[in-house]
Amino acid sequence: MSEKANNDVYLDNNATTMVAPEVVAEMLPFFTEQFGNPSSMHRFGDKVGKALKQARAQVQSLLGADLDSEIVFTSCGTEADSTAILSACKAQPERKEIITTVVEHPAVMEVCKHLEKEGYKVHWLTVDKRGRLDMQQYIDALSDQVAIVSVMWANNETGTLFPVQEMAELARTAGVMFHTDAVQAVGKVPINLKDTAIDMLSLSGHKLHAPKGVGVLYVRRGTRFRPLLRGGHQERGRRAGTENAAGIIALGKACEMAQEGLEYENSFVKAMRDRLEEGLLAAIPNCFVTGDPANRLPNTVNIAFEYIEGEAILMLLNRQGIAASSGSACTSGSLEPSHVMRAMDIPYTAAHGSIRFSLSRYNAMEDVERVIEVMPAIVNQLRQLSPYWAGDKPAANPEAAFSPTYA
Amino acid sequence: MWDYSEEVKEHFYNPRNVGVLEGANGVGDVGSISCGDALRLMLKVDAESDTITEARFQTFGCGSAIASSSALTEMVKGMKLDEALEITNQQIADFLGGLPPEKMHCSVMGREALHAAIADYRGEVWEDDHEEGALICKCFGIDAVMIEETIRANNLSSLEEVTNYTKAGGGCATCHEGIEEILTKVLAERGETLSPVVKQPEPKAPLTNLQRIKRIETVLESIRPALQRDHGDVELVDVDGKTVYVNMTGACSGCSQAAVTLGGIQQRLMEDLGEFVKVVPASAMKRA
Known part of the structure; x- marks a missing residue:
């Protein structure tokens, strides 16, 4: 994509991550010499089976799960989310309500919307301007009619953390199953599931330097469960289908490395993120951080640049070899800016200009300095095109200065 | 990442005619800030x-919105107003070497701005007649509002009818769930439910091959005068099932707008025949 590939700066790690070289090395033999089916009764299968067992233990360790049998490997985070929610509905057919939030990832949100069409009552928990939940609204929705609560651990766009451990306790007290989509949180914040009341948790390999195509659903022992895919006895009958052995082994290694890197993530990666945020806010007028800065992932910052549009910003960043993402409507081909920005009531003129920078342990401080260096000119260039902007500041009363027909 | 043409990128990175035009006597403000354009x-x-002696723009929007605005200003400079009003959004997209289906609305916005600016110059009131919905059919660029309005206006009740009337769903067919959802909603308002059985087209006496070809000829005859005014013409070469082969002649042959014209002819034929047909140039015909 870029003209100078060696200088590329990748700050879109909440979208996907580079597979760690150590992870690649670990998985490669399982495509060639270790190609056996772990279900087979010969030595080809046996070696793979043992490697899967090790991977399961590595995931168990990162999650702080009580038992390795609580780990169910899936094909991705989305499959884990669907499995969790649909399982809870199937296992408790008399319960016809679901609690979730308005800022979930589509992997949860679209499943809930679909169940809503099929007659389920969905309690959509709202957020304030900082993206925080109202716990009273949550408590009021809990009842013995609720099949499952599904709340993300960390928001993918803003990095805002939800109090899922506290919410899981409340659900347990009310006798309601609790699931969390922790795709963005695993490997970035400490997790110790055995000390929580969380019943199910989803994670995705490619968000923590494992390859795409592998995920995990944690299912606490004793949680009523109905499989999404039935068939063979793989994953103790909870997820049929021949194991993605190489992917699972890679994920195991990635989890081990994530555990070792947790402190680095919360010190060095966080320091880079903080420098980026501080540098951009100081250099560029009319921009602000979205979400809850005091309570968020260490690697994520989302900044809304007012009066310009995100896709245009990304195209100009891309030309400089810098990768990030945006909550604008145009980047997704939809007619509305991101549902997360809308839920926080961010004005349209800012929501479309929101840019997410998400870092990883593979970034360096010089990456951050590059962004701080090029971003002011990019923002200024687009503002010179904007009808909401005049010279070096917003047009006087911007909304009135430009109010197009059918706005 | 969008698959933008080189022209779109060029007009985005180096937009022409940017900024406030001092002494402008026609200004059009259009768009939708909720959509981000x-x-x-x-x-x-x-x-x-x-x-039009000069044209400039200011745009809040994505790469293709900025490129479409830039292209538009280049296209209209030197044009007579009546000429400029003839510009279609497809022409703006063509000028840019095409736009992704999700981005065609950027070219629509360009055409609307032009109409609004000319209306402003003439002291007329410009009214937007276009409400945009979520894009359903990516093959033909048909949105939810268009589908819903067509269902209501024509009392449609099946997927096949929606495809016949709007083209939506007639391409790769992956949007059928979305269309059925809209159908279900409108049918519910009429107290009906969507039939799970795929309904066959109206049992009204099917046309014989001869009748059908004559109908096609009649439609083409009615289009020819308009083409001839532009020193072009069209003739029917063959009909093979749902494919209608035509020859574009005169000024139409080799014209960059020929594809657009073919689309228009196809639309007219589908409306008249009440079935999906594809109009293709005879040059694309498989020869024995």
Whole structure:
């Protein structure tokens, strides 16, 4: 994509991550010499089976799960989310309500919307301007009619953390199953599931330097469960289908490395993120951080640049070899800016200009300095095109200065 | 990542005619800030010759919105107003070497800004007649509002009818769930439910091959005068099932707008025949 590939700066790690070289090395033999089916009764299968067992233990360790049998490997985070929610509905057919939030990832949100069409009552928990939940609204929705609560651990766009451990306790007290989509949180914040009341948790390999195509659903022992895919006895009958052995082994290694890197993530990666945020806010007028800065992932910052549009910003960043993402409507081909920005009531003129920078342990401080260096000119260039902007500041009363027909 | 043409990228990275046009006598502000696109087009019109002498723009929007705005200003400079009003959004997209289906609305916004600016110059009130919905059919660029309105206006009740009337769903067919959802909603308002059985087209006496070809000829005859005015013409070569082969002749042959014209002919034929047909140039015909 870029003209100078060696200088590329990748700050879109909440979208996907580079597979760690150590992870690649670990998985490669399982495509060639270790190609056996772990279900087979010969030595080809046996070696793979043992490697899967090790991977399961590595995931168990990162999650702080009580038992390795609580780990169910899936094909991705989305499959884990669907499995969790649909399982809870199937296992408790008399319960016809679901609690979730308005800022979930589509992997949860679209499943809930679909169940809503099929007659389920969905309690959509709202957020304030900082993206925080109202716990009273949550408590009021809990009842013995609720099949499952599904709340993300960390928001993918803003990095805002939800109090899922506290919410899981409340659900347990009310006798309601609790699931969390922790795709963005695993490997970035400490997790110790055995000390929580969380019943199910989803994670995705490619968000923590494992390859795409592998995920995990944690299912606490004793949680009523109905499989999404039935068939063979793989994953103790909870997820049929021949194991993605190489992917699972890679994920195991990635989890081990994530555990070792947790402190680095919360010190060095966080320091880079903080420098980026501080540098951009100081250099560029009319921009602000979205979400809850005091309570968020260490690697994520989302900044809304007012009066310009995100896709245009990304195209100009891309030309400089810098990768990030945006909550604008145009980047997704939809007619509305991101549902997360809308839920926080961010004005349209800012929501479309929101840019997410998400870092990883593979970034360096010089990456951050590059962004701080090029971003002011990019923002200024687009503002010179904007009808909401005049010279070096917003047009006087911007909304009135430009109010197009059918706005 | 969008698959933008080189022209789109060029016009985005180096937009022409940017900024406030001092002394503009026709200004059009259009767009939708909720969708993230808004455009102010400023024209200077020479009253004597009724010609656009200068055009500038300001745009809040994505790469293709900025590129479409830039392209539009380049296209209209030097045009007479009546000529400029003839510009279609497809022409703006063609000028840019095409736009992704999700981005066609950027070219629509350009055309609307032009109409609004000309109306402003003439002291008329421009009214937007276009409400945009979520894009359903990516093959033909048909949105939810268009589908819903067509279902209501024509009392449609099946997927096949929606495809016949709007083309939506007639391409790769992956959007059928979305179309059925809209159908279900409108049918519910009429107290009906969507039939799970795929309904066959109206049992009204099917046309014989001869009748069908004559109908096609009649439609083409009715289109020819308009083409001839532009020194072009069209003739029917063959009909093979749902494919209608035509020859574009005269000025139409090799014209960059030929594809657009074919689309228009196809639309007219589908409306008249009440079935999906594809109009293709005879040059694409498989020869025995």
